[in-house]
Amino acid sequence: MYREYPMPTAAKADPAAPGRGRRTTRASGDDRERSILETAEQLLEERPLSEISVDDLAKGAGISRPTFYFYFPSKDAVVLTIIDRLVAAAAGSREQALRTLAEGDPRAGLRQGLADLYAAFRSRRAVTLAAAELRMTNPEARELWAQVLEGWVADVTAVIEAERARGAAPAGEPARDMAIALVQMNERVQYASFAGESPSLEQDRVLDVLVDIWLRAIYGSAEPTSL
Amino acid sequence: MYREYPMPTAAKADPAAPGRGRRTTRASGDDRERSILETAEQLLEERPLSEISVDDLAKGAGISRPTFYFYFPSKDAVVLTIIDRLVAAAAGSREQALRTLAEGDPRAGLRQGLADLYAAFRSRRAVTLAAAELRMTNPEARELWAQVLEGWVADVTAVIEAERARGAAPAGEPARDMAIALVQMNERVQYASFAGESPSLEQDRVLDVLVDIWLRAIYGSAEPTSL
DNA sequence: GAACTTTATCAACACTGTGTCGAGAAGGTC
Protein backbone atom coordinates (compact mmCIF):
# COMPACT_ATOMS: atom_id res chain seq x y z
CA MET A 1 0.00 0.00 0.00
CA TYR A 2 1.17 3.46 -0.76
CA ARG A 3 2.53 5.35 2.22
CA GLU A 4 3.23 9.02 2.54
CA TYR A 5 6.79 9.79 1.56
CA PRO A 6 9.21 9.50 4.45
CA MET A 7 11.83 11.58 2.66
CA PRO A 8 14.32 9.85 0.43
CA THR A 9 14.96 7.15 2.95
CA ALA A 10 14.03 4.80 0.19
CA ALA A 11 15.09 1.66 1.95
CA LYS A 12 13.22 -1.59 1.48
CA ALA A 13 9.51 -1.41 2.20
CA ASP A 14 8.95 -2.45 5.80
CA PRO A 15 6.77 -5.56 5.93
CA ALA A 16 4.10 -5.84 8.58
CA ALA A 17 4.48 -2.46 10.20
CA PRO A 18 1.34 -2.46 12.41
CA GLY A 19 0.28 -5.23 14.78
CA ARG A 20 2.32 -8.26 15.78
CA GLY A 21 0.94 -10.56 13.07
CA ARG A 22 3.62 -12.92 11.82
CA ARG A 23 3.94 -12.26 8.09
CA THR A 24 0.55 -12.98 6.67
CA THR A 25 0.20 -9.25 6.06
CA ARG A 26 -1.89 -9.79 2.90
CA ALA A 27 -1.01 -11.47 -0.30
CA SER A 28 -3.36 -10.30 -3.00
CA GLY A 29 -2.83 -6.69 -1.96
CA ASP A 30 0.95 -6.69 -2.21
CA ASP A 31 0.72 -8.53 -5.49
CA ARG A 32 -1.51 -5.86 -6.92
CA GLU A 33 0.74 -3.08 -5.76
CA ARG A 34 3.75 -4.76 -7.29
CA SER A 35 1.80 -5.40 -10.43
CA ILE A 36 0.97 -1.70 -10.77
CA LEU A 37 4.60 -0.72 -10.30
CA GLU A 38 5.72 -3.28 -12.85
CA THR A 39 3.13 -2.13 -15.34
CA ALA A 40 4.29 1.44 -14.90
CA GLU A 41 7.93 0.57 -15.48
CA GLN A 42 7.02 -1.47 -18.49
CA LEU A 43 4.86 1.21 -20.06
CA LEU A 44 7.54 3.81 -19.44
CA GLU A 45 9.82 1.80 -21.68
CA GLU A 46 7.32 2.33 -24.46
CA ARG A 47 6.14 5.89 -24.07
CA PRO A 48 6.56 9.02 -21.95
CA LEU A 49 4.81 9.46 -18.64
CA SER A 50 2.47 12.09 -20.05
CA GLU A 51 1.02 9.52 -22.40
CA ILE A 52 0.27 6.99 -19.71
CA SER A 53 -3.06 7.23 -17.94
CA VAL A 54 -4.28 5.82 -14.64
CA ASP A 55 -6.51 3.60 -16.71
CA ASP A 56 -3.48 2.19 -18.54
CA LEU A 57 -1.88 1.32 -15.23
CA ALA A 58 -5.08 -0.22 -13.90
CA LYS A 59 -5.67 -2.25 -17.04
CA GLY A 60 -2.07 -3.41 -17.05
CA ALA A 61 -2.41 -4.59 -13.48
CA GLY A 62 -5.73 -6.26 -14.24
CA ILE A 63 -7.89 -4.06 -12.04
CA SER A 64 -10.42 -1.29 -12.56
CA ARG A 65 -9.55 2.37 -12.30
CA PRO A 66 -11.24 2.95 -8.93
CA THR A 67 -9.37 -0.04 -7.54
CA PHE A 68 -6.12 1.55 -8.63
CA TYR A 69 -6.90 4.38 -6.23
CA PHE A 70 -7.06 1.90 -3.41
CA TYR A 71 -3.36 1.27 -3.89
CA PHE A 72 -2.00 4.63 -4.98
CA PRO A 73 -3.43 8.14 -4.68
CA SER A 74 -2.35 9.08 -8.20
CA LYS A 75 -0.25 8.18 -11.18
CA ASP A 76 2.47 10.48 -9.86
CA ALA A 77 2.65 8.54 -6.62
CA VAL A 78 3.40 5.35 -8.53
CA VAL A 79 6.23 6.95 -10.43
CA LEU A 80 7.52 8.62 -7.30
CA THR A 81 7.75 5.23 -5.65
CA ILE A 82 9.71 3.88 -8.59
CA ILE A 83 12.02 6.89 -8.64
CA ASP A 84 12.54 6.54 -4.92
CA ARG A 85 13.87 3.03 -5.43
CA LEU A 86 16.15 4.07 -8.25
CA VAL A 87 17.52 6.87 -6.12
CA ALA A 88 18.16 4.45 -3.30
CA ALA A 89 20.12 2.20 -5.63
CA ALA A 90 22.13 5.15 -6.90
CA ALA A 91 22.89 6.13 -3.33
CA GLY A 92 24.67 2.80 -3.01
CA SER A 93 26.95 3.71 -5.90
CA ARG A 94 27.63 7.03 -4.33
CA GLU A 95 28.83 5.59 -1.04
CA GLN A 96 30.96 3.09 -2.90
CA ALA A 97 32.52 5.92 -4.87
CA LEU A 98 33.21 7.95 -1.75
CA ARG A 99 35.06 5.06 -0.23
CA THR A 100 37.18 4.59 -3.34
CA LEU A 101 37.78 8.30 -3.37
CA ALA A 102 38.99 8.40 0.20
CA GLU A 103 41.52 5.64 -0.04
CA GLY A 104 42.97 5.92 -3.51
CA ASP A 105 43.86 8.38 -6.23
CA PRO A 106 41.14 11.06 -6.25
CA ARG A 107 41.20 11.29 -10.03
CA ALA A 108 40.62 7.60 -10.44
CA GLY A 109 38.00 7.75 -7.70
CA LEU A 110 36.22 10.59 -9.43
CA ARG A 111 36.14 8.69 -12.67
CA GLN A 112 34.90 5.61 -10.93
CA GLY A 113 32.21 7.55 -9.14
CA LEU A 114 30.95 9.16 -12.31
CA ALA A 115 31.05 5.81 -14.08
CA ASP A 116 29.03 4.08 -11.38
CA LEU A 117 26.44 6.81 -11.28
CA TYR A 118 26.16 6.80 -15.03
CA ALA A 119 25.75 3.04 -15.05
CA ALA A 120 23.08 3.17 -12.37
CA PHE A 121 20.90 5.58 -14.30
CA ARG A 122 21.57 4.13 -17.70
CA SER A 123 20.40 0.76 -16.47
CA ARG A 124 17.03 2.34 -15.69
CA ARG A 125 16.83 4.73 -18.61
CA ALA A 126 13.04 4.88 -18.76
CA VAL A 127 12.69 5.68 -15.10
CA THR A 128 15.36 8.34 -15.28
CA LEU A 129 13.54 10.05 -18.12
CA ALA A 130 10.24 9.80 -16.29
CA ALA A 131 11.83 11.40 -13.24
CA ALA A 132 12.90 14.38 -15.32
CA GLU A 133 9.45 14.65 -16.80
CA LEU A 134 7.68 14.40 -13.47
CA ARG A 135 9.99 16.98 -11.94
CA MET A 136 8.52 19.59 -14.26
CA THR A 137 5.03 19.36 -12.81
CA ASN A 138 5.24 17.63 -9.46
CA PRO A 139 6.62 19.38 -6.36
CA GLU A 140 7.35 16.12 -4.56
CA ALA A 141 9.44 14.86 -7.45
CA ARG A 142 11.19 18.19 -7.55
CA GLU A 143 11.96 17.99 -3.86
CA LEU A 144 13.17 14.41 -4.06
CA TRP A 145 15.48 15.18 -6.94
CA ALA A 146 16.71 18.33 -5.25
CA GLN A 147 17.84 16.26 -2.28
CA VAL A 148 19.61 13.82 -4.54
CA LEU A 149 21.49 16.60 -6.28
CA GLU A 150 22.25 18.27 -2.99
CA GLY A 151 23.93 15.10 -1.79
CA TRP A 152 26.16 14.86 -4.81
CA VAL A 153 26.99 18.54 -4.73
CA ALA A 154 28.05 18.25 -1.12
CA ASP A 155 30.32 15.31 -1.91
CA VAL A 156 31.89 16.96 -4.92
CA THR A 157 32.38 20.20 -3.05
CA ALA A 158 34.29 18.30 -0.37
CA VAL A 159 36.48 16.59 -2.94
CA ILE A 160 37.33 19.84 -4.69
CA GLU A 161 38.15 21.55 -1.43
CA ALA A 162 40.32 18.65 -0.32
CA GLU A 163 42.23 18.65 -3.60
CA ARG A 164 42.78 22.38 -3.37
CA ALA A 165 43.87 22.08 0.24
CA ARG A 166 46.52 19.50 -0.54
CA GLY A 167 47.73 21.60 -3.44
CA ALA A 168 46.68 19.16 -6.11
CA ALA A 169 44.12 21.53 -7.60
CA PRO A 170 44.52 25.24 -8.25
CA ALA A 171 42.25 27.82 -6.65
CA GLY A 172 39.35 29.14 -8.64
CA GLU A 173 35.64 29.77 -8.31
CA PRO A 174 34.11 28.60 -5.02
CA ALA A 175 34.18 24.82 -4.81
CA ARG A 176 30.45 24.55 -4.23
CA ASP A 177 29.65 26.67 -7.27
CA MET A 178 31.88 24.50 -9.42
CA ALA A 179 30.27 21.39 -7.97
CA ILE A 180 26.77 22.63 -8.75
CA ALA A 181 27.64 23.39 -12.35
CA LEU A 182 29.44 20.09 -12.88
CA VAL A 183 26.70 17.99 -11.32
CA GLN A 184 24.07 19.77 -13.36
CA MET A 185 26.13 19.29 -16.50
CA ASN A 186 26.18 15.56 -15.87
CA GLU A 187 22.48 15.50 -15.27
CA ARG A 188 21.69 17.29 -18.52
CA VAL A 189 24.23 15.49 -20.68
CA GLN A 190 23.12 12.10 -19.45
CA TYR A 191 19.46 12.96 -19.89
CA ALA A 192 20.00 14.16 -23.45
CA SER A 193 21.94 11.03 -24.24
CA PHE A 194 19.30 8.72 -22.76
CA ALA A 195 16.55 10.59 -24.55
CA GLY A 196 18.46 10.49 -27.81
CA GLU A 197 18.07 14.24 -28.23
CA SER A 198 19.36 15.77 -31.36
CA PRO A 199 22.60 17.30 -30.26
CA SER A 200 23.64 14.76 -27.66
CA LEU A 201 26.60 12.56 -26.88
CA GLU A 202 26.72 8.95 -27.98
CA GLN A 203 26.20 6.60 -25.06
CA ASP A 204 29.78 5.37 -25.18
CA ARG A 205 31.22 8.90 -25.30
CA VAL A 206 29.35 10.35 -22.35
CA LEU A 207 31.68 9.20 -19.64
CA ASP A 208 34.96 10.16 -21.34
CA VAL A 209 33.75 13.63 -22.15
CA LEU A 210 32.27 14.32 -18.74
CA VAL A 211 35.32 13.05 -16.92
CA ASP A 212 37.60 15.13 -19.11
CA ILE A 213 35.66 18.29 -18.35
CA TRP A 214 35.51 17.50 -14.66
CA LEU A 215 39.23 16.95 -14.44
CA ARG A 216 40.04 20.06 -16.42
CA ALA A 217 37.59 22.11 -14.38
CA ILE A 218 39.00 20.86 -11.11
CA TYR A 219 42.69 20.39 -11.87
CA GLY A 220 43.34 22.61 -14.85
CA SER A 221 43.59 26.34 -14.84
CA ALA A 222 42.03 28.71 -17.32
CA GLU A 223 45.46 29.72 -18.60
CA PRO A 224 46.51 28.58 -22.06
CA THR A 225 48.85 25.63 -22.15
CA SER A 226 51.20 27.26 -24.62
CA LEU A 227 51.49 30.98 -25.23
CA MET B 1 -3.29 34.49 -37.13
CA TYR B 2 -1.31 31.44 -36.29
CA ARG B 3 0.68 30.00 -39.15
CA GLU B 4 2.34 26.64 -39.43
CA TYR B 5 5.93 26.81 -38.27
CA PRO B 6 8.33 27.83 -40.99
CA MET B 7 11.30 26.52 -39.01
CA PRO B 8 13.06 28.81 -36.58
CA THR B 9 13.15 31.63 -39.06
CA ALA B 10 11.36 33.58 -36.42
CA ALA B 11 11.84 36.97 -37.97
CA LYS B 12 9.24 39.68 -37.56
CA ALA B 13 5.71 38.66 -38.47
CA ASP B 14 5.13 39.63 -42.08
CA PRO B 15 2.32 42.17 -42.31
CA ALA B 16 -0.20 41.87 -45.11
CA ALA B 17 1.15 38.79 -46.82
CA PRO B 18 -1.74 38.11 -49.25
CA GLY B 19 -3.23 40.67 -51.65
CA ARG B 20 -1.98 44.16 -52.31
CA GLY B 21 -4.30 45.82 -49.76
CA ARG B 22 -2.66 48.85 -48.16
CA ARG B 23 -2.51 48.05 -44.48
CA THR B 24 -6.07 47.64 -43.40
CA THR B 25 -5.40 43.92 -43.10
CA ARG B 26 -7.73 43.63 -40.10
CA ALA B 27 -7.55 45.35 -36.83
CA SER B 28 -9.60 43.46 -34.31
CA GLY B 29 -8.03 40.18 -35.39
CA ASP B 30 -4.40 41.16 -34.88
CA ASP B 31 -5.31 42.84 -31.64
CA ARG B 32 -6.85 39.65 -30.34
CA GLU B 33 -3.89 37.57 -31.35
CA ARG B 34 -1.53 39.97 -29.64
CA SER B 35 -3.78 40.04 -26.65
CA ILE B 36 -3.63 36.26 -26.33
CA LEU B 37 0.16 36.27 -26.57
CA GLU B 38 0.42 38.99 -23.96
CA THR B 39 -1.94 37.17 -21.65
CA ALA B 40 0.14 34.03 -22.00
CA GLU B 41 3.39 35.80 -21.19
CA GLN B 42 1.80 37.53 -18.25
CA LEU B 43 0.30 34.35 -16.81
CA LEU B 44 3.61 32.55 -17.24
CA GLU B 45 5.15 35.06 -14.87
CA GLU B 46 2.71 33.86 -12.25
CA ARG B 47 2.53 30.12 -12.70
CA PRO B 48 3.89 27.25 -14.76
CA LEU B 49 2.52 26.40 -18.18
CA SER B 50 0.88 23.24 -16.91
CA GLU B 51 -1.35 25.32 -14.66
CA ILE B 52 -2.56 27.60 -17.42
CA SER B 53 -5.61 26.48 -19.41
CA VAL B 54 -6.92 27.56 -22.77
CA ASP B 55 -9.79 29.10 -20.87
CA ASP B 56 -7.36 31.22 -18.86
CA LEU B 57 -5.85 32.54 -22.06
CA ALA B 58 -9.25 33.21 -23.60
CA LYS B 59 -10.54 34.95 -20.50
CA GLY B 60 -7.40 37.04 -20.28
CA ALA B 61 -7.82 38.13 -23.89
CA GLY B 62 -11.48 38.85 -23.34
CA ILE B 63 -12.85 36.19 -25.64
CA SER B 64 -14.58 32.84 -25.28
CA ARG B 65 -12.76 29.56 -25.47
CA PRO B 66 -14.01 28.59 -28.93
CA THR B 67 -12.93 31.97 -30.22
CA PHE B 68 -9.45 31.28 -28.91
CA TYR B 69 -9.31 28.37 -31.33
CA PHE B 70 -9.94 30.75 -34.17
CA TYR B 71 -6.56 32.32 -33.46
CA PHE B 72 -4.44 29.42 -32.27
CA PRO B 73 -4.89 25.67 -32.64
CA SER B 74 -3.82 25.00 -29.06
CA LYS B 75 -2.22 26.37 -25.95
CA ASP B 76 1.07 24.88 -27.08
CA ALA B 77 0.94 26.85 -30.33
CA VAL B 78 0.71 30.09 -28.37
CA VAL B 79 3.74 29.27 -26.30
CA LEU B 80 5.61 28.02 -29.34
CA THR B 81 5.05 31.38 -30.98
CA ILE B 82 6.39 33.16 -27.93
CA ILE B 83 9.41 30.88 -27.74
CA ASP B 84 10.02 31.38 -31.41
CA ARG B 85 10.37 35.10 -30.85
CA LEU B 86 12.66 34.67 -27.88
CA VAL B 87 14.84 32.36 -29.91
CA ALA B 88 14.98 34.90 -32.71
CA ALA B 89 16.14 37.55 -30.26
CA ALA B 90 18.78 35.22 -28.87
CA ALA B 91 19.96 34.50 -32.39
CA GLY B 92 20.83 38.19 -32.62
CA SER B 93 23.10 37.88 -29.59
CA ARG B 94 24.72 34.86 -31.12
CA GLU B 95 25.67 36.61 -34.34
CA GLN B 96 26.94 39.56 -32.37
CA ALA B 97 29.09 37.23 -30.31
CA LEU B 98 30.48 35.48 -33.36
CA ARG B 99 31.59 38.77 -34.80
CA THR B 100 33.33 39.75 -31.57
CA LEU B 101 34.88 36.33 -31.49
CA ALA B 102 36.27 36.60 -35.00
CA GLU B 103 37.98 39.90 -34.64
CA GLY B 104 39.25 39.99 -31.07
CA ASP B 105 40.56 37.80 -28.29
CA PRO B 106 38.66 34.50 -28.40
CA ARG B 107 38.56 34.28 -24.62
CA ALA B 108 37.00 37.68 -24.28
CA GLY B 109 34.68 36.88 -27.15
CA LEU B 110 33.61 33.65 -25.51
CA ARG B 111 32.86 35.44 -22.29
CA GLN B 112 30.95 38.11 -24.12
CA GLY B 113 28.96 35.53 -26.04
CA LEU B 114 27.98 33.62 -22.93
CA ALA B 115 27.12 36.86 -21.20
CA ASP B 116 24.86 38.01 -24.02
CA LEU B 117 23.10 34.70 -24.25
CA TYR B 118 22.61 34.60 -20.52
CA ALA B 119 21.22 38.12 -20.55
CA ALA B 120 18.84 37.32 -23.40
CA PHE B 121 17.27 34.41 -21.57
CA ARG B 122 17.33 35.97 -18.14
CA SER B 123 15.38 38.91 -19.47
CA ARG B 124 12.58 36.50 -20.42
CA ARG B 125 12.86 34.12 -17.50
CA ALA B 126 9.24 32.99 -17.58
CA VAL B 127 9.33 32.15 -21.26
CA THR B 128 12.60 30.28 -20.89
CA LEU B 129 11.13 28.13 -18.15
CA ALA B 130 7.98 27.52 -20.18
CA ALA B 131 10.12 26.42 -23.11
CA ALA B 132 11.81 23.81 -20.96
CA GLU B 133 8.46 22.62 -19.68
CA LEU B 134 6.91 22.43 -23.12
CA ARG B 135 9.89 20.57 -24.49
CA MET B 136 9.02 17.64 -22.25
CA THR B 137 5.69 16.96 -23.90
CA ASN B 138 5.64 18.72 -27.26
CA PRO B 139 7.62 17.42 -30.24
CA GLU B 140 7.58 20.76 -32.03
CA ALA B 141 9.07 22.50 -29.02
CA ARG B 142 11.64 19.74 -28.80
CA GLU B 143 12.53 20.19 -32.43
CA LEU B 144 12.75 23.96 -32.19
CA TRP B 145 15.00 23.79 -29.18
CA ALA B 146 17.11 21.10 -30.75
CA GLN B 147 17.83 23.40 -33.66
CA VAL B 148 18.77 26.21 -31.33
CA LEU B 149 21.20 23.99 -29.45
CA GLU B 150 22.56 22.62 -32.68
CA GLY B 151 23.42 26.13 -33.81
CA TRP B 152 25.32 26.91 -30.66
CA VAL B 153 27.10 23.58 -30.66
CA ALA B 154 28.25 24.17 -34.23
CA ASP B 155 29.62 27.60 -33.31
CA VAL B 156 31.38 26.39 -30.22
CA THR B 157 32.83 23.41 -32.03
CA ALA B 158 34.31 25.77 -34.61
CA VAL B 159 35.81 27.98 -31.93
CA ILE B 160 37.40 25.07 -30.11
CA GLU B 161 38.83 23.65 -33.30
CA ALA B 162 40.21 27.04 -34.30
CA GLU B 163 41.86 27.50 -30.93
CA ARG B 164 43.39 24.05 -31.10
CA ALA B 165 44.56 24.65 -34.65
CA ARG B 166 46.40 27.83 -33.74
CA GLY B 167 47.95 26.10 -30.75
CA ALA B 168 46.12 28.15 -28.14
CA ALA B 169 44.20 25.20 -26.80
CA PRO B 170 45.52 21.70 -26.10
CA ALA B 171 44.12 18.65 -27.81
CA GLY B 172 41.56 16.56 -25.98
CA GLU B 173 38.17 14.99 -26.51
CA PRO B 174 36.58 15.75 -29.89
CA ALA B 175 35.67 19.41 -30.12
CA ARG B 176 32.04 18.71 -30.93
CA ASP B 177 31.63 16.42 -27.93
CA MET B 178 33.09 19.08 -25.66
CA ALA B 179 30.81 21.67 -27.23
CA ILE B 180 27.72 19.55 -26.64
CA ALA B 181 28.54 19.01 -22.98
CA LEU B 182 29.39 22.66 -22.39
CA VAL B 183 26.28 23.98 -24.12
CA GLN B 184 24.08 21.57 -22.22
CA MET B 185 25.77 22.55 -18.98
CA ASN B 186 24.87 26.15 -19.63
CA GLU B 187 21.32 25.25 -20.43
CA ARG B 188 20.84 23.29 -17.23
CA VAL B 189 22.68 25.67 -14.93
CA GLN B 190 20.80 28.66 -16.26
CA TYR B 191 17.47 26.86 -16.02
CA ALA B 192 18.12 25.83 -12.43
CA SER B 193 19.10 29.34 -11.55
CA PHE B 194 16.04 30.89 -13.20
CA ALA B 195 13.77 28.35 -11.56
CA GLY B 196 15.40 28.91 -8.19
CA GLU B 197 15.98 25.19 -7.77
CA SER B 198 17.44 24.01 -4.55
CA PRO B 199 21.02 23.41 -5.45
CA SER B 200 21.51 26.18 -8.00
CA LEU B 201 23.84 29.07 -8.63
CA GLU B 202 22.93 32.58 -7.56
CA GLN B 203 21.97 34.73 -10.52
CA ASP B 204 25.10 36.85 -10.21
CA ARG B 205 27.40 33.84 -9.96
CA VAL B 206 26.18 31.97 -13.00
CA LEU B 207 28.28 33.71 -15.58
CA ASP B 208 31.57 33.63 -13.69
CA VAL B 209 31.29 29.96 -12.92
CA LEU B 210 30.24 28.93 -16.42
CA VAL B 211 32.97 30.99 -18.05
CA ASP B 212 35.56 29.55 -15.73
CA ILE B 213 34.58 26.00 -16.56
CA TRP B 214 34.45 26.75 -20.28
CA LEU B 215 37.89 28.27 -20.28
CA ARG B 216 39.35 25.47 -18.23
CA ALA B 217 37.67 22.85 -20.39
CA ILE B 218 38.90 24.46 -23.59
CA TYR B 219 42.29 25.88 -22.61
CA GLY B 220 43.30 23.87 -19.60
CA SER B 221 44.52 20.31 -19.58
CA ALA B 222 43.50 17.62 -17.18
CA GLU B 223 47.00 17.53 -15.68
CA PRO B 224 47.51 18.87 -12.18
CA THR B 225 48.97 22.35 -11.97
CA SER B 226 51.55 21.32 -9.42
CA LEU B 227 52.83 17.79 -8.94
C1' DG C 1 -27.51 49.49 -51.39
C1' DA C 2 -28.50 44.62 -52.12
C1' DA C 3 -26.19 40.41 -52.80
C1' DC C 4 -22.15 38.11 -51.50
C1' DT C 5 -17.81 36.89 -49.17
C1' DT C 6 -14.79 36.92 -45.48
C1' DT C 7 -13.86 37.43 -40.75
C1' DA C 8 -15.13 36.77 -36.28
C1' DT C 9 -17.92 34.98 -32.31
C1' DC C 10 -19.83 31.69 -29.16
C1' DA C 11 -23.48 28.20 -27.12
C1' DA C 12 -23.74 23.59 -27.15
C1' DC C 13 -21.73 19.28 -27.80
C1' DA C 14 -18.62 15.12 -27.76
C1' DC C 15 -14.73 13.29 -25.74
C1' DT C 16 -10.78 12.13 -22.54
C1' DG C 17 -9.00 11.88 -18.22
C1' DT C 18 -9.13 12.50 -13.04
C1' DG C 19 -10.65 11.45 -8.57
C1' DT C 20 -14.69 10.18 -5.23
C1' DC C 21 -18.68 7.69 -3.29
C1' DG C 22 -21.15 4.14 -1.80
C1' DA C 23 -22.74 -0.35 -2.34
C1' DG C 24 -21.25 -4.76 -2.05
C1' DA C 25 -18.12 -9.32 -2.31
C1' DA C 26 -14.53 -12.25 -0.16
C1' DG C 27 -11.93 -13.62 3.38
C1' DG C 28 -10.39 -14.03 8.25
C1' DT C 29 -11.78 -13.80 13.38
C1' DC C 30 -14.31 -14.55 17.62
Add this chain to the structure above:
DNA sequence: GACCTTCTCGACACAGTGTTGATAAAGTTC
Protein backbone atom coordinates in the same frame (compact mmCIF):
# COMPACT_ATOMS: atom_id res chain seq x y z
C1' DG D 1 -23.15 -16.64 12.01
C1' DA D 2 -22.40 -11.99 13.26
C1' DC D 3 -18.51 -8.97 12.44
C1' DC D 4 -14.73 -6.73 10.96
C1' DT D 5 -11.22 -5.58 7.62
C1' DT D 6 -9.71 -5.76 2.97
C1' DC D 7 -10.67 -5.21 -1.51
C1' DT D 8 -13.53 -4.22 -5.80
C1' DC D 9 -15.97 -1.55 -9.09
C1' DG D 10 -20.28 0.87 -11.32
C1' DA D 11 -21.77 5.31 -11.40
C1' DC D 12 -20.94 9.90 -10.63
C1' DA D 13 -19.07 14.78 -10.62
C1' DC D 14 -15.45 17.62 -12.54
C1' DA D 15 -12.06 19.81 -15.35
C1' DG D 16 -10.11 20.35 -19.53
C1' DT D 17 -9.74 19.89 -24.71
C1' DG D 18 -11.21 20.54 -29.26
C1' DT D 19 -15.32 20.69 -32.82
C1' DT D 20 -19.69 22.05 -34.93
C1' DG D 21 -22.98 24.92 -36.60
C1' DA D 22 -25.60 28.86 -36.38
C1' DT D 23 -25.00 33.77 -36.58
C1' DA D 24 -23.36 38.44 -36.52
C1' DA D 25 -20.56 42.12 -38.24
C1' DA D 26 -17.59 44.20 -41.67
C1' DG D 27 -15.76 44.62 -46.20
C1' DT D 28 -16.24 43.97 -51.34
C1' DT D 29 -18.62 43.99 -55.73
C1' DC D 30 -21.70 45.44 -59.03
